[in-house]
Amino acid sequence: MFHIAICDDEEYFRFREKTLIEKYMADKESACQIDLYASGKEMLSAANTVLQYDVIFLDISMEEMDGLETAGKIREQSKDIYIVFVTAYITYALEGYKVGAVRYLLKEDGSLDGALKECLDTITDRMENGEAVYEFDCRDGKKNIPADSILYVESRLHKVIFYVLEDELKEYSRYDRLDNVEQKLRQYGFLRVHQSFLVNMKYAKNVERYKISMGHKTEISISKKYYKGVEMEYIRRQGEI
């Protein structure tokens, strides 16, 4: 179920976007709920409303509070919501990139349909990848963690140790082989970089001189055997559009 908000001060475009999204969702046989707001202020006025949305479509030029400012406020509450700017003028706002907008759509009758479809395709793809949950037994009992929040997995003395991003970097361990874990996690963008390391490529910050830096003060060696593949995957990730 998709929760979508459309925020536009022009009624015509509010409904046009809504119709297009509903058509897209009907084609995909997905359920969705779409809420309409006439201004950013209206949407933000109720506490915690934005958190319920997966995707928010924002008009850039709105009176009182414009789209960029609204986006900034949304980002204060959540980093995960997909923000899509919809605008009449694509004087390409560099600020859009700063607030991590996923797309920038132009309100031209000819292209809006195609652009919206591509945009929703991308968001659906990313959401499917992000929602994966990895379930495993560890010494503290059964544990469900989003695959997304695992930074990397290490194998040490017949044990595998999961380094998970919670409030801080936490360790969970169990007796297993890294090969088994790799098989399950590969589909979520994990890559073997070393005999004893499996990393979540999503967090790769740099790959250089047989090292991969993962942020969170973590740097992991890459063995020669895996280096080319890891480097290529890293480049691929950088190019995600």
Place this chain on the structure above:
Amino acid sequence: MGIFVCILDALLISFYNILLFHFFADKRNKSNTLNIFAAVVLGCLYGVFSFVFVDWFYLKAAAIVAVTSFLMFLLFQIGFPKSLVLSTFCYGVQLAVDYVVFVIIGKTALLIAGRQLYLSNEIAFSVGFMGSRAILLGIILWTGKKLGKKHDVFTGREWWCLFAISFITIFFVASLVVKNDLLYAMDLSSSYIYIAIGIVVINSIVCYLVYSIMEREVQLREHAVFREKVKSETAMYRSISENLEKQRKRTHEFKNQIAAIRALAADKQYQELNAYLEKIDNAMLGMDAIDANHVIVNAILNTKYREAGHKGIVFVLKVNDLSSLKMAEEDIVVILSNLLNNALEAAGVCKDKIVKLKFVLEGEQAVISVKNSMATKPIVEDGEFQTTKTKEAGEHGIGIRNVVETVKKYGGKYVIDYDEENFQITILIPNISV
């Protein structure tokens, strides 16, 4: 021939092999001791083979080629198939030269001294031996110098040719030698000399042919690359200057518009004023839409954005502030216009027409990524993209090659992925000027 000469010869040949490979590839390990050790090992193996396989000539040839190619594969940064080709080549040339030199010496000995040459005749043998090795060294140096530097333009087919020539030579000499003992052959009919000389001549001619074909290929390619560069750059600069011209007109118009607005406002004709503003507003729609804080990038992106619009292609853009981009303007033109031209062309003919571009500066590097939908899978031949354009069949995927060359110039990296429906190239380039 004394055992000493035999060992010396084995070492010499092993040294020649390393010399030949040295022209074609870099060593895996820089340490000289290891290389000398490898040469000695190879030399010893040669020596062992010539004793063990003394009566099995074909086996000896196979063993020598196999061991050489394996050791060289370990020693140099070269693929095994190429290593095999070079080893075969080296051995082939060695055999051919040996054969010719000894046959000729045998003949001349007969002519000059009036008597035949036998194994015991050590002086003649040493002269022949030294002459043969000197010629071999000459051939190896020549081949290495001529072909070595340019071997990266060798296609798979050309490697096969080189292999075939060498293999046939070995087989030919071997069959002659096996049938008639080498020294015995010397006093046989002179037709053997002609055959032997024939082999050498054919070898030289083929080598010359390969070289001149390659030379021309390199020239052709450079020429084509140059032409393509000039074309895309001229097109881009033309569009940039057109944009500037428009801008100039607009600035001029702007003054008139301000005057008109001021007049309307002074007369308090607000309704007309609104209508007028609306009109100007609409006229502005055709203006440059994308602004990445970089004149050249803006010019290219806006041109291509409009082109995509005309072709009904969804153009997804992700750019950030590129004002501190250090890449040279002509290189930006080469990369962006080539990639976008290809992408728009491919996406233009398929059902879901989508082109996505990402061009962002992040930290110390620039990320450029272009992804497009397409109707036909690209054709890749010998690791090079071939054009699918039917009209301009001459320009075989030169666009991509130009891009890759430019990326390498900056020490950047790239990945190309494609399947039946999508093509994507991602480039990471350090933000430096070269």
